[in-house]
Amino acid sequence: MNKALEHSFVEQLKENQNIIHKVCRLYTNNKDAHNDLFQEITIQLWKAYPKFRGDSKFSTWMYRVGLNTAITLYRKNKRRIQTSEFDALQFKIKAEEYDDTEEEQLKLMYSAIHQLNDIEKALVFLYLEDKDYKEISATLGISEVNARVKMNRVKNKLRTILNP
Amino acid sequence: MDELELLKKDWNRSETSYTNYSEAEIYPMIKKKSSSIVKTLFYISIAEMVFWILINVVPYYLSSNYRKEIEELSHHTWYILLTVSGYFIIAGFIWFLYKSYTTISVTDSAKKLMESILRTRKIVKYYVIYNLFLAFISIPLSFYLMLQEDQQLATEVSNMNSGQMAILIALITAVTGLFIFVFWIFYRILYGILLKRLNRNYQELKKLED
Structure with missing residues (x-):
C-alpha cells in the first residue's frame, strides 16, 4: 500500500490513540491484554482505512471500529494468562x-x-x-x-x- | 456528587495517563497480522472446502481399483450428471462464501457486523451438512454397489439368515451414524468455541429489540 496513505493514517491514529486506549481500558483487565487489543484495533482500523471517505470525522469512525473489534472481532489471545482480577496499576x-x-x-x-x-x-x-x-x-x-x-x-x- | 458524574470526571481526566505511542511505534503495528474471528473463520472455511474436495479426490489417485471402477462408471450418464452437479454445488458454495466475506465490514453497526459474520458461518454450516448428507447416502450406496460387483460377497449375503442380515444392516447404520456423529460433534465444538462470545453479544443486542 502506498506510503502517503500509510503516513496519513499513522499520523491521525497517533493523534487519536486515546480512543483506542479507552476502549481497551474497559474491555481488558491487564496490561498485556490491553496491548493485545490495542494492536488488533489498530490492524482493523488500518484494513478499513482505504474505505474511510472522510465524510465522518476520523475519531467518530474510530469509535465504531474500536468497539466492533472489542465486542465482535477480537479473540482473546490464548497464550496469555487470563486473569479475572483487574490490574490495579491500570486504574491507578x-x-x-x-x-x-x-x-x-x-x-x-x-x-x-x-x-x-x-x-x-x-x-x-x-x-x-x-x-x-x-x-x-x-x-x-x-x-x-x-x-x-x-x-x-x-x-x-x-x-x-x-x-x- | 452522583457516582456516574464522578466517574465521567475521572474518565476525562485520566486521558493523560495512557501510554502515548509514537509514529515509529505505530508503523510496525499496522504490519502485523490480524488474529480476528473473521480471519479464523476464513481459514476454517478454506480448510473445510479443501478437506471435502480431497476426501472426494484422493481415493482416485491412491487406489487403482477405485480408479478403474470410476473409469467404468464414467461412461454412465447418471454418473457424469452427478459429478458435474457436484462441482457446480461446490463452486456455488465458494461463490456464496466469497460474497458473504466481502459483506463483512468493520465499519457497520455492531449488530449488522455480527449478522454478516453469522451468515458467513451459516454458509459453511450448510456446506458441511451437504457433505454429511452425501456421506450418509454414499456409505450404504457403496455397500450396495459392492454387492453388485462382488459375486462372492453377494452369495454370502443372500445365504444369510434374518438374524445375520439384521446385524449387517445394524452395522452399516452404525458406521454411517458414527461417521456423521463424530463430524457433527467436531463442528459443534469448533464453532461453539469460536463463536461463543459473538453469539452471546448478538443475543444481547437482539434481546433489546424484541
Whole structure:
C-alpha cells in the first residue's frame, strides 16, 4: 500500500490513540491484554482505512471500529494468562485529586464496570464519551428508544452494584 | 456528587495517563497480522472446502481399483450428471462464501457486523451438512454397489439368515451414524468455541429489540 496513505493514517491514529486506549481500558483487565487489543484495533482500523471517505470525522469512525473489534472481532489471545482480577496499576487513581471516599467510589465503580457484559460496557463507554443517542443507536445497530432504555438500565445496574 | 458524574470526571481526566505511542511505534503495528474471528473463520472455511474436495479426490489417485471402477462408471450418464452437479454445488458454495466475506465490514453497526459474520458461518454450516448428507447416502450406496460387483460377497449375503442380515444392516447404520456423529460433534465444538462470545453479544443486542 502506498506510503502517503500509510503516513496519513499513522499520523491521525497517533493523534487519536486515546480512543483506542479507552476502549481497551474497559474491555481488558491487564496490561498485556490491553496491548493485545490495542494492536488488533489498530490492524482493523488500518484494513478499513482505504474505505474511510472522510465524510465522518476520523475519531467518530474510530469509535465504531474500536468497539466492533472489542465486542465482535477480537479473540482473546490464548497464550496469555487470563486473569479475572483487574490490574490495579491500570486504574491507578491519582489520590491527591480526590478525597478518600471519592477514591474508594471510583475503584468500586471501575470494578463494577468490569462485571458488566460486553454490550453494557459499550453503552457505558459511549456515555462516558458523551455520545448522543443517535450515534449510540447507529454504532450498536439498535433503535434510539432502545438505546435510551438500555442506557438507563445499565446506569441503574451500576448504581445497584455500588449501593446494594 | 452522583457516582456516574464522578466517574465521567475521572474518565476525562485520566486521558493523560495512557501510554502515548509514537509514529515509529505505530508503523510496525499496522504490519502485523490480524488474529480476528473473521480471519479464523476464513481459514476454517478454506480448510473445510479443501478437506471435502480431497476426501472426494484422493481415493482416485491412491487406489487403482477405485480408479478403474470410476473409469467404468464414467461412461454412465447418471454418473457424469452427478459429478458435474457436484462441482457446480461446490463452486456455488465458494461463490456464496466469497460474497458473504466481502459483506463483512468493520465499519457497520455492531449488530449488522455480527449478522454478516453469522451468515458467513451459516454458509459453511450448510456446506458441511451437504457433505454429511452425501456421506450418509454414499456409505450404504457403496455397500450396495459392492454387492453388485462382488459375486462372492453377494452369495454370502443372500445365504444369510434374518438374524445375520439384521446385524449387517445394524452395522452399516452404525458406521454411517458414527461417521456423521463424530463430524457433527467436531463442528459443534469448533464453532461453539469460536463463536461463543459473538453469539452471546448478538443475543444481547437482539434481546433489546424484541
